[in-house]
Each structure stands twice: as structure tokens, then as C-alpha cells.
Amino acid sequence: MPKGLKSTPQSDGFRMPGEFEWHEGTWMLWPTRTDTWRLGAKPAQEAFAKVAKAISGFEPVTIGVTASQYEHVRSILPEEIRVVELSSNDAWMRDIGPIFIKNDYGEVRGINWGFNAWGGLSGGLYYPWDQDMQVKIKVLEIEWKDRYDCRHVILEGGSIVVDGEGTLITTEQCLLHPNRNPNLNKVEIERYLMEYLNVQKIIWLKHGLINDETDGHVDEIVAFIRPGVVAISWTDDPDDPQYPILHAAYEILSVIQDARGRQLEIHQIPIPQQILLTEEETRFIDRTYSSYQRDKGLQIAVTYVNFYICNGAVIIPAYGDANDCKALERITQLFPERKVLQVHTREIALGGGNIHCITQQQPAP
Amino acid sequence: MPKGLKSTPQSDGFRMPGEFEWHEGTWMLWPTRTDTWRLGAKPAQEAFAKVAKAISGFEPVTIGVTASQYEHVRSILPEEIRVVELSSNDAWMRDIGPIFIKNDYGEVRGINWGFNAWGGLSGGLYYPWDQDMQVKIKVLEIEWKDRYDCRHVILEGGSIVVDGEGTLITTEQCLLHPNRNPNLNKVEIERYLMEYLNVQKIIWLKHGLINDETDGHVDEIVAFIRPGVVAISWTDDPDDPQYPILHAAYEILSVIQDARGRQLEIHQIPIPQQILLTEEETRFIDRTYSSYQRDKGLQIAVTYVNFYICNGAVIIPAYGDANDCKALERITQLFPERKVLQVHTREIALGGGNIHCITQQQPAP
Numbered sequence: 001m002p003k004g005l006k007s008t009p010q011s012d013g014f015r016m017p018g019e020f021e022w023h024e025g026t027w028m029l030w031p032t033r034t035d036t037w038r039l040g041a042k043p044a045q046e047a048f049a050k051v052a053k054a055i056s057g058f059e060p061v062t063i064g065v066t067a068s069q070y071e072h073v074r075s076i077l078p079e080e081i082r083v084v085e086l087s088s089n090d091a092w093m094r095d096i097g098p099i100f101i102k103n104d105y106g107e108v109r110g111i112n113w114g115f116n117a118w119g120g121l122s123g124g125l126y127y128p129w130d131q132d133m134q135v136k137i138k139v140l141e142i143e144w145k146d147r148y149d150c151r152h153v154i155l156e157g158g159s160i161v162v163d164g165e166g167t168l169i170t171t172e173q174c175l176l177h178p179n180r181n182p183n184l185n186k187v188e189i190e191r192y193l194m195e196y197l198n199v200q201k202i203i204w205l206k207h208g209l210i211n212d213e214t215d216g217h218v219d220e221i222v223a224f225i226r227p228g229v230v231a232i233s234w235t236d237d238p239d240d241p242q243y244p245i246l247h248a249a250y251e252i253l254s255v256i257q258d259a260r261g262r263q264l265e266i267h268q269i270p271i272p273q274q275i276l277l278t279e280e281e282t283r284f285i286d287r288t289y290s291s292y293q294r295d296k297g298l299q300i301a302v303t304y305v306n307f308y309i310c311n312g313a314v315i316i317p318a319y320g321d322a323n324d325c326k327a328l329e330r331i332t333q334l335f336p337e338r339k340v341l342q343v344h345t346r347e348i349a350l351g352g353g354n355i356h357c358i359t360q361q362q363p364a365p
Numbered sequence: 366m367p368k369g370l371k372s373t374p375q376s377d378g379f380r381m382p383g384e385f386e387w388h389e390g391t392w393m394l395w396p397t398r399t400d401t402w403r404l405g406a407k408p409a410q411e412a413f414a415k416v417a418k419a420i421s422g423f424e425p426v427t428i429g430v431t432a433s434q435y436e437h438v439r440s441i442l443p444e445e446i447r448v449v450e451l452s453s454n455d456a457w458m459r460d461i462g463p464i465f466i467k468n469d470y471g472e473v474r475g476i477n478w479g480f481n482a483w484g485g486l487s488g489g490l491y492y493p494w495d496q497d498m499q500v501k502i503k504v505l506e507i508e509w510k511d512r513y514d515c516r517h518v519i520l521e522g523g524s525i526v527v528d529g530e531g532t533l534i535t536t537e538q539c540l541l542h543p544n545r546n547p548n549l550n551k552v553e554i555e556r557y558l559m560e561y562l563n564v565q566k567i568i569w570l571k572h573g574l575i576n577d578e579t580d581g582h583v584d585e586i587v588a589f590i591r592p593g594v595v596a597i598s599w600t601d602d603p604d605d606p607q608y609p610i611l612h613a614a615y616e617i618l619s620v621i622q623d624a625r626g627r628q629l630e631i632h633q634i635p636i637p638q639q640i641l642l643t644e645e646e647t648r649f650i651d652r653t654y655s656s657y658q659r660d661k662g663l664q665i666a667v668t669y670v671n672f673y674i675c676n677g678a679v680i681i682p683a684y685g686d687a688n689d690c691k692a693l694e695r696i697t698q699l700f701p702e703r704k705v706l707q708v709h710t711r712e713i714a715l716g717g718g719n720i721h722c723i724t725q726q727q728p729a730p
Contacts, residue, residue, distance in 0.1 A: 003444045003445070004444065060509075066432070067431070067432065067450075067452040067496065070452075070499055070503070071499060074502065074506075079368045079369060080368070082506050082507075082509060083506055084449075084450075084503065084506055084507055085432075085449075085450045085451055085452060085503055086450055087432040087435075087450060131432065134435055134436060137439065138435070138449065138450055141439075141447050141448055141449055142447075142449055142507055144425075144447060
């Protein structure tokens with residue numbers, strides 16, 4: 001029976017597994033905001049569907065859709081993808097959905113963090129976010145999973161990455177941003193991460209990418225391949241605005257030890273050319289007061305490390321960029337035991353995120 | 366993975382179990398129609414919650430609610446009741462939800478019958494019923510259950526009762542009603558019941574109760590206690606308008622053999638005084654063109670056999686009627702191995718049904 005527990009995951013022996021550990025399945029949401037997604041969200045929906053189909057070749061996928069889209073979505077997706085009614089304000093399951101944790105006996109639970117649409121009324125991306133706030137509970141209810149409520153701490157899943165063996169990487173820009181948890185200092189935030197994700201070592205990068213709407217989510221910069229091994233977004237061009245950020249991140253990661261005392265093995269994945277919103281791409285986006293303005297010339301941060309690791313596969317972005325092939329090649333080398341599939345995701349990127357941002361893994365029992 | 370199957374339950378060895386067989390859990394919906402339920406549906410919601418709580422003492426209960434009610438419902442129901450987002454036009458899960466079937470290996474699937482709000486545009490209870498039509502699929506998706514689509518046949522769960530051993534009881538008034546399946550004759554309807562519910566013997570009663578909005582659902586008249594044993598609604602008062610109907614049903618049941626060649630053992634359960642809607646009870650019902658009019662003096666059929674059998678218990682209605690105790694006593698005698706709990710359900714009855722109408726069992730694997 002689903003219950004809100006009064007203890008903490010750490011005290012109960014639960015930890016957040018690495019994304020590369022075995023999944024029960026993947027959760028996604030269906031994009032519909034016409035002030036985020038152009039052309040009535042139809043091109044984005046097509047891209048989301050492609051990502052879902054790619055993952056569903058390897059593990060069960062569930063997509064949450066609002067009631068009015070249910071019949072349509074059920075009719076266009078293959079039967080092996082589960083469609084459930086699940087309202088949300090937008091479709092970033094990584095940030096809106098629950099983080100799942102498990103113990104050594106294979107029990108799985110979830111964490112119900114607070115959420116404020118990436119900054120609330122001071123720089124957040126839209127208002128209101130009332131439906132998003134219910135998504136974590138709704139997912140856990142469908143799965144009959146108990147939960148730990150920690151709604152007084154704002155935390156998005158994309159702002160952290162973990163190795164499942166005690167190490168967490170995040171950015172100061174996001175987790176210490178005054179529009180997230182202004183009442184908590186760094187030590188207090190570390191304590192919550194340790195207690196709820198059961199990590200022992202927190203590696204703080206300074207900044208996320210320039211032009212990242214989320215105030216610097218780490219999942220655009222770095223991903224754990226497996227414990228002790230990370231991929232990092234990279235450029236060798238000193239004129240690229242992302243250059244100083246990525247090199248600063250590299251410097252930190254290259255000298256620090258993880259929770260088990262290992263030196264990290266770091267693999268550089270070149271970034272593609274960053275996106276500038278075109279006239280064509282902004283023409284049919286609804287303008288509303290209560291959401292982030294997406295006008296011609298808006299710069300959008302894009303990378304390949306915002307990929308998603310599922311059972312036996314890795315789903316990575318493609319942009320029609322010169323680096324698409326190089327990224328595919330490097331990431332394929334990093335995952336010799338998995339298939340690496342590339343999905344064109346510019347339409348997802350136009351909304352401010354990518355494959356990792358729109359997925360959330362549920363670990364296998 | 367949930368799939369629409371092309372075969373039939375009969376050909377695949379699936380049958381509809383008796384309600385008294387072991388359940389995985391119970392499905393319900395949350396009432397909100399303010400043109401069905403008085404006072405913003407709040408008194409009905411309270412009664413539904415009491416039924417849910419009673420059942421949840423014995424088996425897992427899931428309640429489907431529309432997005433706008435989710436937060437409220439989650440906050441007022443105990444944690445052991447699962448709340449999922451699930452839109453519907455009204456809250457009669459017996460009729461709107463899927464009928465579950467299982468095979469000898471314990472696999473469970475569902476049937477996606479057609480639904481037209483108890484008569485469509487010719488005597489149905491409201492328009493539209495678009496959300497109701499999606500409930501069966503949504504429930505089966507949440508449970509990852511495969512389904513048999515039979516949407517060209519209109520069938521409500523409350524219009525049939527089965528013994529799980531090949532016998533089905535129904536009424537001609539409902540199943541042969543021209544507003545249900547005008548293109549199918551009795552033989553064709555029997556064939557669908559046999560193919561999809563895997564029954565071999567169909568017992569046809571003539572009429573359902575007078576004043577039954579559903580065109581004579583059998584679940585107000587008769588319930589299987591176990592194979593070979595039924596409870597029947599009863600009155601010995603020849604002036605009671607239900608008298609000829611119940612006596613005619615009794616005559617049929619008392620001479621017929623079930624699918625296994627047994628003579629049925631029939632137990633009479635006295636009906637309570639039938640309900641007349643009061644001025645007070647109709648004052649705060651919204652008036653709409655597209656739903657059944659509920660005015661002062663409307664007569665509503667009520668019985669005790671519209672109870673619900675769950676694991677280890679039977680939940681039966683109470684009305685504050687002189688027969689409440691007698692019904693409790695008799696039904697308790699019929700279920701020596703179960704607890705029998707009584708819940709006051711006048712507020713549910715005002716909407717046209719009772720405990721059996723608002724529940725749907727999911728058999729255990």
C-alpha cells in the first residue's frame with residue numbers, strides 16, 4: 001500500500017541506483033503546452049514518441065498524458081507502450097517525476113521532492129505548476145510504491161547525477177540558486193542529498209551551461225557511464241561560450257575522488273553547434289504572460305550527454321550536426337555492452353531540454 | 366505489455382470468475398457530477414469514501430478521480446487506498462469499468478465492451494459519455510493487462526451476474542432493450558456472452574426492478590453467494606410494485622438448472638422501502654438538458670442484494686429502514702466465512718445505484 005514514510009531513505013537502507021543499473025521501466029510525460037512547443041506541440045509530440053519507441057524496444061515505457069489527449073496518444077503509440085492519464089503542466093519527467101530509490105532486498109520507493117518550475121516566481125519557466133507537483137505522488141500511487149515526502153526541499157532530477165555507489169555530482173549554480181532553496185545553505189542541502197539519496201560524496205561543479213533555462217542542470221554537462229567513469233560535454237574551441245564552463249568542470253572532476261576513493265575516468269563528448277531559435281521555429285508558439293518567452297534568436301544549450309541509459313541500450317540525441325557521428329561513435333565505445341541509438345531531438349531541444357530531461361527510470365526490484 | 370487481442374476469451378481459455386473468488390483488489394470511481402449528485406456531490410463522495418474504506422480493510426482499493434479532484438481526494442482518503450487520475454462522466458465502475466477474466470494459469474485480462482450511458486440518446490442517463498468509454502482501457506493499462514475489444518456490443522457489468530462455473534443470469538429487459546444492441550437478436554447476444562465471459566448457460570429473467578434507471582440491471586435482483594446458491598430481492602407484499610417482478614424472477618430461478626446441472630438454492634432478502642426523492646434532496650441538484658431529471662417525488666429502486674463481496678467480507682447497504690437488520694442477519698447467515706459490514710448508502714442510491722454498482726473486482730492471479 002502506498003504510504004508517506006516518516007523516516008529517511010538513508011536510515012532505511014535505500015539508495016538511488018545509477019541509471020545504468022537494471023530498470024523496471026521508464027516514465028515519460030506527453031508535451032502539450034502550446035506556449036512551450038510550436039505548432040500545437042505536434043512536432044515535439046512526434047519526437048517524444050520516437051524516443052518512447054526507441055526505449056520501448058528495450059524496456060517497458062509508460063507515458064502520462066492529460067485526459068484530453070488520451071485517446072489520441074493511445075491511438076498513435078504502439079500497444080507495448082503503456083499510456084496512463086496523468087496531468088502535468090509540462091513534460092519533463094526527469095524533473096517533475098519521482099526519483100526512485102531501492103534497498104538491498106530489491107524494495108523500491110520514491111521521493112516526493114518539492115518542485116517550483118525551475119525557479120518559482122523568480123525566474124521559473126511557467127506559472128502555475130500545480131499539476132506538476134502532483135506527478136510524483138501519482139506515479140508512485142500507480143506503482144503502489146511507498147514514498148518519502150520532502151516537499152520543503154526543491155530538487156529537480158536533472159540537477160543531480162549519481163553513480164549508485166555513494167557519489168553525486170551537481171552544480172552550485174542550480175542547487176544554491178536563491179530561487180530554489182533560499183532558506184538552506186550548502187551544508188544543509190548536502191545533508192538532504194545524503195539523507196534522501198544515500199550518497200556520501202557530493203561533487204560540486206560551479207556552473208551549468210550558458211543558456212540553460214534550468215539554471216545549470218548538471219545532466220547537460222556530465223553523465224555516469226558506470227561507477228568511476230563519466231562522460232563530459234566538451235569543446236576545444238576557446239571562443240565557444242561553453243568552453244570555460246566545461247573546462248572548469250573538467251578540472252574539478254579530474255582531481256577529485258569519488259565516494260569509493262576512485263579517480264574518475266573522464267571521456268569527452270563534443271557538443272554540437274548550439275541552437276538559435278529561427279523565425280520559422282517561433283512563429284507558431286503561443287505567447288502567454290505566465291511562461292518563458294521563446295522568441296527568434298533565443299539561444300538554447302544542447303549536448304549529447306543528455307542521453308538516457310536503459311536496459312541494454314543508450315538513446316542519444318542527434319541534431320543533423322557535424323558532431324552527431326562523432327558523439328555516436330564515442331558513446332558507443334563507452335558502452336560496449338549496449339546498443340546506442342540516435343534520435344533526432346531538435347524539436348525537444350527547442351523546449352529547453354533533451355532525452356535525459358524527458359525520461360525517468362524506475363529501478364527493477 | 367497491454368495489448369488488444371484478436372481472439373476471444375473462450376478460445377483462449379479465459380472465464381469471468383465469480384465475485385466471491387479471490388480478488389487482487391477493487392476498482393472504484395469518484396462521483397462529481399453535480400447534475401446527478403446533490404450539494405456538489407459532497408454527500409455522495411462521503412458515502413463512496415465509506416464504502417472504499419470498508420472494502421480496504423479486506424483488500425486493496427483503487428479509486429479513479431478526475432484531475433481537479435485528485436489533491437482533495439488524496440488528502441481525505443486513508444493512505445492504503447490508492448488514488449489514480451482517471452476521468453469519467455460518472456462513477457459507476459461496475460458498468461463503466463472492465464470485466465476481468467482469468468485462465469487456469471492465473472493470467473488475468475479484461476474486456477473492453479461498448480458503453481452508451483445506459484441507453485445512448487434514446488433513454489440514456491447523460492450525454493456525452495466519452496470519458497466513460499476510455500475507463501476500461503485506462504484501468505487495464507494501469508494494470509498492464511491485455512484486453513479483448515468488443516466495443517460493438519454494449520454491455521454493462523451490472524446487467525449480468527455469473528457463478529464462475531458457466532452460469533450467467535441477466536434480464537431480457539436490459540440486454541434485449543432496443544437502446545442497447547438493436548442490431549443483435551437474443552441468440553447473437555447469447556453468443557457474445559458465451560464467447561467473452563465463457564459461460565455455457567444463460568438464465569434470462571424477464572424484468573428488472575420498477576424505477577431502475579438502468580433498464581433493469583439484474584444486480585438489483587439477484588446475487589450469487591457461491592456456485593449453486595443465490596440471494597434474491599424479495600417482498601411478500603402483493604401491493605408492492607416490485608412484487609410481480611420478484612416473484613416472476615423467483616419462479617424462473619426455482620425451476621431452472623445451472624450450467625453444471627444444479628438446482629439453484631434461493632435465499633430471499635427483503636427489500637427496504639423504496640426511495641422517493643424529497644424536496645430537500647433535489648434542491649441542490651444542478652439541472653442540465655443532457656442528464657436524467659431528478660425531481661421531487663422521483664422513485665428510486667433500492668435493495669440489499671446490490672452488495673459487494675470482497676476478500677473475507679461482504680459490504681451491504683443500509684438505509685435506516687426497518688429491514689436493515691433483517692437483511693444484515695440473513696446475508697450474514699449466507700456467508701458464514703465472511704464478515705458482513707453495513708454502510709449507509711442512501712446518498713449513493715439517490716444517484717440510481719448502490720454498492721455493487723460502484724465497485725468492480727479485479728481477480729487475483
